[in-house]
Amino acid sequence: MVKRLELQSEDLSGKTKELRNEVRSFLKEELEKGSFVPHCDSWLSKYDPEFSRKLGQRGWLGMTWPKKYGGHERTALERYVVTEELLAIGAPVAAHWFADRQSGPLLLRYGNESQKAEILPRIARGEVFFSIGLSEANSGSDLASISTSAKKVDKGWLLNGSKVWTSGAHFSHYMMTLCRTSPRTDNRHEGFSQLIVDLSSPGVTIRPIRLMTGEHHFNEVILDDVFIPDRMAVGNIGDGWKQILAELAFERSGPERFLSTFPLFVELIRVLQQDTLDKHHNISIGRLVAHLTTLRELSLGVARLLQKGISPDITAALVKDLGTQFECKVAEVARLLVSLPSQNSNLRFNSLLATAILHSPGFTLRGGTTEILRGIIAKGAGIK
Secondary structure, three states: OOOOOOOOOOOOHHHHHHHHHHHHHHHHHHHHHOOOOOOOOHHHHOOOHHHHHHHHHOOOOOOOOOHHHOOOOOOHHHHHHHHHHHHHHOOOOHHHHHHHHHHHHHHHHHOOHHHHHHHHHHHHOOOOOEEEEOOOOOOOOOHHHOOOEEEEEOOEEEEEEEEOOOOOOOOOOEEEEEEEOOOOOOOOOOOEEEEEEEOOOOOEEEEEEEOOOOOEEEEEEEEEEEEEEHHHEEOOOOEHHHHHHHHHHHHHHOHHHOOOOHHHHHHHHHHHHOOOOOHHHHHHHHHHHHHHHHHHHHHHHHHHHHHOOOOOHHHHHHHHHHHHHHHHHHHHHHHHHOOOHHHOOOHHHHHHHHHHHHHHHHHOOOOOOHHHHHHHHHHHOOOO
16 A cells, blocks of 8 residues: 655745845845856856855754754754755855755764764854765666675775766765675665765775866766775664665755756746747746746655655655756746847846756756656556
8 A cells, every 4th residue: 555645735934034035135145246146056066165154154054953963953944945045046055065955964863973973063064065975887777786885894994986976076075975885685775884985085086077068067986995984884884775765855855856947947037028928928937837836835845744754755756856847848948938049138048048958968867867766656656
Protein backbone atom coordinates (compact mmCIF):
# COMPACT_ATOMS: atom_id res chain seq x y z
CA MET A 1 0.00 0.00 0.00
CA VAL A 2 1.38 3.43 -0.95
CA LYS A 3 1.97 5.72 2.04
CA ARG A 4 0.37 9.14 1.59
CA LEU A 5 1.76 12.41 2.92
CA GLU A 6 -0.57 15.36 3.37
CA LEU A 7 0.90 18.65 2.13
CA GLN A 8 -0.75 21.54 3.93
CA SER A 9 -1.07 24.98 2.41
CA GLU A 10 -0.20 28.08 4.43
CA ASP A 11 -0.13 31.81 3.76
CA LEU A 12 3.34 33.16 4.54
CA SER A 13 2.52 36.83 4.08
CA GLY A 14 1.28 37.65 7.59
CA LYS A 15 3.81 35.59 9.55
CA THR A 16 6.92 36.62 7.66
CA LYS A 17 6.17 40.07 6.26
CA GLU A 18 8.68 41.85 8.50
CA LEU A 19 11.47 39.42 7.64
CA ARG A 20 10.71 39.57 3.92
CA ASN A 21 10.81 43.37 3.98
CA GLU A 22 14.10 43.26 5.88
CA VAL A 23 15.67 41.01 3.23
CA ARG A 24 14.32 43.13 0.39
CA SER A 25 15.75 46.29 1.96
CA PHE A 26 19.15 44.67 2.31
CA LEU A 27 19.13 43.48 -1.30
CA LYS A 28 18.01 46.88 -2.54
CA GLU A 29 20.94 48.51 -0.72
CA GLU A 30 23.40 45.97 -2.11
CA LEU A 31 22.11 46.53 -5.65
CA GLU A 32 22.42 50.29 -5.28
CA LYS A 33 26.01 49.88 -4.04
CA GLY A 34 26.77 47.69 -7.05
CA SER A 35 27.64 44.67 -4.90
CA PHE A 36 26.12 42.32 -7.46
CA VAL A 37 24.24 42.13 -10.75
CA PRO A 38 21.07 39.96 -10.85
CA HIS A 39 21.81 36.68 -12.54
CA CYS A 40 19.94 33.53 -13.57
CA ASP A 41 21.08 30.33 -11.89
CA SER A 42 22.89 32.40 -9.26
CA TRP A 43 22.72 29.71 -6.58
CA LEU A 44 24.84 27.44 -8.76
CA SER A 45 27.16 29.77 -10.61
CA LYS A 46 27.60 33.08 -8.79
CA TYR A 47 30.24 32.73 -6.11
CA ASP A 48 30.85 35.66 -3.75
CA PRO A 49 32.33 34.76 -0.33
CA GLU A 50 31.97 38.33 0.92
CA PHE A 51 28.24 38.35 0.12
CA SER A 52 27.85 35.02 1.93
CA ARG A 53 29.59 36.47 4.99
CA LYS A 54 27.19 39.41 4.92
CA LEU A 55 24.27 36.99 5.05
CA GLY A 56 25.92 35.15 7.93
CA GLN A 57 26.33 38.39 9.87
CA ARG A 58 22.60 39.02 9.51
CA GLY A 59 21.70 35.57 10.80
CA TRP A 60 20.45 34.35 7.42
CA LEU A 61 22.63 31.23 7.26
CA GLY A 62 22.04 28.24 9.53
CA MET A 63 18.73 29.88 10.37
CA THR A 64 16.98 26.78 11.73
CA TRP A 65 19.96 25.31 13.58
CA PRO A 66 20.42 25.30 17.37
CA LYS A 67 22.13 28.37 18.79
CA LYS A 68 24.78 26.18 20.43
CA TYR A 69 26.04 25.36 16.93
CA GLY A 70 25.94 28.92 15.62
CA GLY A 71 22.35 28.76 14.38
CA HIS A 72 19.41 31.01 15.12
CA GLU A 73 16.55 28.59 15.93
CA ARG A 74 14.17 30.15 13.43
CA THR A 75 11.55 28.20 11.53
CA ALA A 76 11.93 26.43 8.20
CA LEU A 77 9.34 28.81 6.74
CA GLU A 78 11.39 31.84 7.81
CA ARG A 79 14.42 30.30 6.09
CA TYR A 80 12.23 29.70 3.05
CA VAL A 81 11.35 33.39 2.84
CA VAL A 82 15.03 34.43 2.92
CA THR A 83 15.87 31.83 0.27
CA GLU A 84 13.01 32.97 -1.96
CA GLU A 85 14.08 36.61 -1.87
CA LEU A 86 17.73 35.80 -2.63
CA LEU A 87 16.80 33.60 -5.57
CA ALA A 88 14.09 35.89 -6.92
CA ILE A 89 16.55 38.73 -7.35
CA GLY A 90 19.40 36.51 -8.58
CA ALA A 91 21.83 37.21 -5.71
CA PRO A 92 25.32 35.57 -5.70
CA VAL A 93 24.76 32.79 -3.15
CA ALA A 94 26.67 29.87 -4.68
CA ALA A 95 29.53 29.96 -2.16
CA HIS A 96 27.53 28.90 0.88
CA TRP A 97 24.63 27.20 -0.87
CA PHE A 98 25.37 23.50 -0.44
CA ALA A 99 26.73 23.88 3.08
CA ASP A 100 23.67 25.77 4.30
CA ARG A 101 21.12 23.74 2.33
CA GLN A 102 22.20 20.15 2.94
CA SER A 103 25.63 19.55 4.47
CA GLY A 104 24.75 21.44 7.65
CA PRO A 105 21.39 19.70 8.16
CA LEU A 106 23.07 16.35 7.44
CA LEU A 107 25.67 16.99 10.15
CA LEU A 108 22.97 18.08 12.58
CA ARG A 109 21.16 14.80 12.05
CA TYR A 110 24.04 12.33 11.75
CA GLY A 111 27.28 14.11 12.65
CA ASN A 112 29.31 13.62 15.79
CA GLU A 113 29.72 16.33 18.40
CA SER A 114 33.17 17.29 17.15
CA GLN A 115 31.86 17.88 13.61
CA LYS A 116 28.90 19.90 14.83
CA ALA A 117 30.95 22.11 17.14
CA GLU A 118 33.81 22.64 14.69
CA ILE A 119 32.03 23.03 11.34
CA LEU A 120 28.47 24.25 11.85
CA PRO A 121 29.24 27.66 13.43
CA ARG A 122 31.63 28.44 10.55
CA ILE A 123 28.98 27.53 7.98
CA ALA A 124 26.51 29.81 9.78
CA ARG A 125 29.03 32.66 9.64
CA GLY A 126 29.55 32.16 5.90
CA GLU A 127 33.17 31.12 6.37
CA VAL A 128 33.15 27.45 5.32
CA PHE A 129 31.80 26.05 2.05
CA PHE A 130 30.95 22.49 0.99
CA SER A 131 30.64 20.59 -2.26
CA ILE A 132 28.89 17.24 -2.71
CA GLY A 133 30.80 14.17 -3.94
CA LEU A 134 28.23 11.74 -5.34
CA SER A 135 28.39 11.23 -9.15
CA GLU A 136 31.18 9.31 -10.87
CA ALA A 137 32.27 9.05 -14.49
CA ASN A 138 31.45 5.36 -14.96
CA SER A 139 28.25 5.24 -12.93
CA GLY A 140 25.85 7.42 -14.87
CA SER A 141 22.63 7.78 -12.89
CA ASP A 142 23.22 4.49 -11.06
CA LEU A 143 24.64 5.89 -7.84
CA ALA A 144 24.79 2.45 -6.24
CA SER A 145 27.46 1.45 -8.76
CA ILE A 146 30.05 4.00 -7.63
CA SER A 147 33.58 2.66 -7.16
CA THR A 148 35.23 5.29 -4.95
CA SER A 149 36.30 3.35 -1.87
CA ALA A 150 37.91 3.85 1.51
CA LYS A 151 40.19 1.35 3.23
CA LYS A 152 40.46 1.30 7.02
CA VAL A 153 43.88 2.23 8.35
CA ASP A 154 45.18 3.29 11.74
CA LYS A 155 43.11 6.24 13.04
CA GLY A 156 41.27 6.75 9.80
CA TRP A 157 40.65 5.81 6.18
CA LEU A 158 42.53 5.94 2.88
CA LEU A 159 40.19 7.20 0.17
CA ASN A 160 40.67 6.46 -3.54
CA GLY A 161 38.55 7.19 -6.60
CA SER A 162 37.05 10.19 -8.37
CA LYS A 163 33.91 12.31 -8.46
CA VAL A 164 32.49 14.32 -11.36
CA TRP A 165 30.03 17.21 -11.78
CA THR A 166 31.20 18.34 -8.35
CA SER A 167 29.77 21.83 -8.06
CA GLY A 168 32.07 24.45 -6.60
CA ALA A 169 34.84 22.08 -5.48
CA HIS A 170 37.46 24.60 -6.63
CA PHE A 171 36.33 27.12 -4.00
CA SER A 172 34.98 24.79 -1.30
CA HIS A 173 36.76 23.81 1.88
CA TYR A 174 35.19 20.37 2.24
CA MET A 175 33.46 17.74 0.12
CA MET A 176 30.79 15.47 1.59
CA THR A 177 31.77 12.21 -0.11
CA LEU A 178 29.85 8.98 -0.63
CA CYS A 179 32.16 5.98 -0.89
CA ARG A 180 32.24 2.23 -0.43
CA THR A 181 33.74 1.13 2.90
CA SER A 182 33.01 -2.61 2.66
CA PRO A 183 32.82 -5.15 -0.21
CA ARG A 184 29.74 -5.41 -2.42
CA THR A 185 26.97 -7.81 -1.44
CA ASP A 186 23.71 -8.89 -3.05
CA ASN A 187 22.17 -5.78 -1.49
CA ARG A 188 23.62 -3.05 -3.72
CA HIS A 189 22.87 -0.35 -1.17
CA GLU A 190 24.92 -1.87 1.64
CA GLY A 191 28.48 -0.93 2.50
CA PHE A 192 28.39 2.80 1.76
CA SER A 193 29.56 5.55 4.09
CA GLN A 194 29.98 9.31 4.01
CA LEU A 195 33.33 10.90 4.71
CA ILE A 196 34.17 14.61 4.95
CA VAL A 197 37.13 15.33 2.68
CA ASP A 198 39.28 18.37 3.40
CA LEU A 199 39.88 19.55 -0.17
CA SER A 200 43.28 20.96 0.76
CA SER A 201 44.50 17.47 1.75
CA PRO A 202 47.44 15.78 -0.03
CA GLY A 203 46.19 13.49 -2.78
CA VAL A 204 43.24 15.70 -3.81
CA THR A 205 43.31 17.03 -7.39
CA ILE A 206 40.54 19.28 -8.73
CA ARG A 207 40.09 19.59 -12.50
CA PRO A 208 37.60 22.01 -14.11
CA ILE A 209 34.69 20.88 -16.29
CA ARG A 210 33.65 24.04 -18.10
CA LEU A 211 30.16 24.96 -19.27
CA MET A 212 29.56 25.82 -22.92
CA THR A 213 29.78 29.45 -21.82
CA GLY A 214 33.34 28.86 -20.64
CA GLU A 215 32.28 29.25 -17.01
CA HIS A 216 34.01 27.10 -14.43
CA HIS A 217 31.46 25.64 -12.08
CA PHE A 218 31.62 21.84 -12.33
CA ASN A 219 34.71 19.81 -11.49
CA GLU A 220 36.26 16.38 -11.49
CA VAL A 221 37.83 15.58 -8.13
CA ILE A 222 40.57 12.93 -8.08
CA LEU A 223 41.20 11.19 -4.75
CA ASP A 224 44.56 9.41 -4.49
CA ASP A 225 45.27 7.83 -1.08
CA VAL A 226 43.62 10.74 0.72
CA PHE A 227 43.76 10.22 4.48
CA ILE A 228 40.46 10.86 6.28
CA PRO A 229 40.61 10.89 10.10
CA ASP A 230 38.05 8.74 11.90
CA ARG A 231 36.47 11.89 13.35
CA MET A 232 35.51 12.98 9.81
CA ALA A 233 33.28 9.97 9.13
CA VAL A 234 29.62 11.06 9.17
CA GLY A 235 27.15 8.88 11.07
CA ASN A 236 27.65 5.15 11.32
CA ILE A 237 29.98 3.39 8.91
CA GLY A 238 27.76 1.50 6.46
CA ASP A 239 24.76 3.85 6.78
CA GLY A 240 25.75 6.07 3.87
CA TRP A 241 22.89 5.12 1.57
CA LYS A 242 20.25 5.89 4.18
CA GLN A 243 21.92 9.20 4.92
CA ILE A 244 22.10 10.41 1.33
CA LEU A 245 18.42 9.65 0.79
CA ALA A 246 17.63 12.04 3.64
CA GLU A 247 20.09 14.57 2.21
CA LEU A 248 18.55 14.46 -1.26
CA ALA A 249 15.17 15.56 0.11
CA PHE A 250 16.82 18.86 1.10
CA GLU A 251 18.59 19.07 -2.27
CA ARG A 252 15.56 18.49 -4.49
CA SER A 253 12.71 20.35 -2.87
CA GLY A 254 13.81 23.93 -2.30
CA PRO A 255 12.74 27.01 -4.27
CA GLU A 256 16.02 26.93 -6.22
CA ARG A 257 14.46 24.05 -8.15
CA PHE A 258 12.06 26.44 -9.89
CA LEU A 259 13.46 29.95 -9.33
CA SER A 260 16.75 29.62 -11.24
CA THR A 261 15.30 31.54 -14.19
CA PHE A 262 12.93 33.75 -12.17
CA PRO A 263 15.01 36.92 -12.73
CA LEU A 264 14.46 36.37 -16.46
CA PHE A 265 10.72 35.88 -15.89
CA VAL A 266 10.51 39.24 -14.08
CA GLU A 267 12.48 40.96 -16.81
CA LEU A 268 10.34 39.31 -19.50
CA ILE A 269 7.19 40.83 -17.98
CA ARG A 270 8.86 44.26 -17.85
CA VAL A 271 9.84 44.03 -21.50
CA LEU A 272 6.37 42.93 -22.57
CA GLN A 273 4.74 45.72 -20.57
CA GLN A 274 6.59 48.27 -22.67
CA ASP A 275 4.29 47.30 -25.54
CA THR A 276 0.61 46.44 -25.65
CA LEU A 277 0.15 42.90 -24.40
CA ASP A 278 -1.81 40.76 -26.82
CA LYS A 279 -3.91 37.71 -25.97
CA HIS A 280 -1.11 35.29 -26.75
CA HIS A 281 1.25 37.08 -24.36
CA ASN A 282 -1.34 37.07 -21.57
CA ILE A 283 -2.04 33.36 -21.96
CA SER A 284 1.67 32.45 -21.98
CA ILE A 285 2.46 34.52 -18.89
CA GLY A 286 -0.68 33.27 -17.11
CA ARG A 287 0.33 29.65 -17.62
CA LEU A 288 3.78 30.32 -16.22
CA VAL A 289 2.30 32.06 -13.16
CA ALA A 290 -0.07 29.13 -12.52
CA HIS A 291 2.82 26.67 -12.86
CA LEU A 292 4.97 28.74 -10.49
CA THR A 293 2.21 29.02 -7.88
CA THR A 294 1.68 25.27 -7.84
CA LEU A 295 5.40 24.57 -7.50
CA ARG A 296 5.71 26.99 -4.62
CA GLU A 297 2.89 25.29 -2.72
CA LEU A 298 4.50 21.88 -3.27
CA SER A 299 7.88 23.13 -2.14
CA LEU A 300 6.45 24.81 0.95
CA GLY A 301 4.67 21.58 1.83
CA VAL A 302 7.95 19.69 1.69
CA ALA A 303 9.65 22.35 3.84
CA ARG A 304 7.03 21.83 6.54
CA LEU A 305 7.52 18.05 6.46
CA LEU A 306 11.29 18.43 6.71
CA GLN A 307 10.82 20.68 9.72
CA LYS A 308 8.86 17.86 11.36
CA GLY A 309 11.70 15.40 10.67
CA ILE A 310 9.83 13.65 7.84
CA SER A 311 11.84 12.86 4.68
CA PRO A 312 9.40 13.19 1.74
CA ASP A 313 11.74 11.88 -0.95
CA ILE A 314 8.97 11.18 -3.50
CA THR A 315 7.40 14.63 -3.19
CA ALA A 316 10.84 16.23 -3.32
CA ALA A 317 11.53 14.36 -6.56
CA LEU A 318 8.24 15.69 -7.94
CA VAL A 319 9.18 19.28 -7.05
CA LYS A 320 12.52 18.89 -8.79
CA ASP A 321 11.06 17.30 -11.94
CA LEU A 322 8.27 19.87 -12.35
CA GLY A 323 10.60 22.69 -11.36
CA THR A 324 13.04 21.75 -14.11
CA GLN A 325 10.22 21.93 -16.65
CA PHE A 326 9.22 25.37 -15.41
CA GLU A 327 12.74 26.78 -15.49
CA CYS A 328 13.27 25.61 -19.06
CA LYS A 329 9.81 26.86 -20.07
CA VAL A 330 10.58 30.39 -18.85
CA ALA A 331 13.59 30.55 -21.17
CA GLU A 332 11.60 29.11 -24.06
CA VAL A 333 8.69 31.52 -23.65
CA ALA A 334 11.04 34.50 -23.30
CA ARG A 335 12.80 33.52 -26.51
CA LEU A 336 9.51 33.18 -28.41
CA LEU A 337 7.72 36.28 -27.12
CA VAL A 338 10.53 38.80 -27.43
CA SER A 339 12.39 39.72 -30.61
CA LEU A 340 15.92 38.47 -31.09
CA PRO A 341 18.38 39.89 -28.56
CA SER A 342 20.23 41.80 -31.29
CA GLN A 343 17.00 43.68 -32.02
CA ASN A 344 16.16 44.31 -28.37
CA SER A 345 17.75 47.21 -26.47
CA ASN A 346 17.17 45.73 -23.00
CA LEU A 347 20.68 44.56 -22.12
CA ARG A 348 19.63 42.97 -18.84
CA PHE A 349 16.99 40.88 -20.61
CA ASN A 350 19.50 39.82 -23.26
CA SER A 351 22.03 38.75 -20.64
CA LEU A 352 19.51 36.87 -18.51
CA LEU A 353 18.04 35.11 -21.54
CA ALA A 354 21.47 34.03 -22.80
CA THR A 355 22.42 32.65 -19.38
CA ALA A 356 19.12 30.79 -18.99
CA ILE A 357 19.37 29.16 -22.42
CA LEU A 358 23.01 28.16 -22.03
CA HIS A 359 22.54 26.81 -18.50
CA SER A 360 19.24 25.01 -19.17
CA PRO A 361 20.76 21.69 -20.38
CA GLY A 362 22.14 21.23 -16.87
CA PHE A 363 18.75 21.74 -15.24
CA THR A 364 17.67 18.21 -16.20
CA LEU A 365 20.87 16.65 -14.81
CA ARG A 366 21.70 18.26 -11.48
CA GLY A 367 19.99 16.90 -8.40
CA GLY A 368 19.05 13.72 -10.28
CA THR A 369 18.23 13.25 -13.95
CA THR A 370 14.64 13.61 -15.08
CA GLU A 371 14.43 9.88 -15.89
CA ILE A 372 15.63 8.84 -12.43
CA LEU A 373 13.28 11.26 -10.71
CA ARG A 374 10.28 9.98 -12.66
CA GLY A 375 11.25 6.43 -11.75
CA ILE A 376 11.22 7.42 -8.07
CA ILE A 377 7.83 9.08 -8.46
CA ALA A 378 6.35 6.11 -10.35
CA LYS A 379 7.63 3.67 -7.72
CA GLY A 380 6.25 5.80 -4.94
CA ALA A 381 2.88 5.97 -6.66
CA GLY A 382 2.82 2.17 -6.91
CA ILE A 383 2.91 2.03 -10.69
CA LYS A 384 6.43 0.69 -11.08
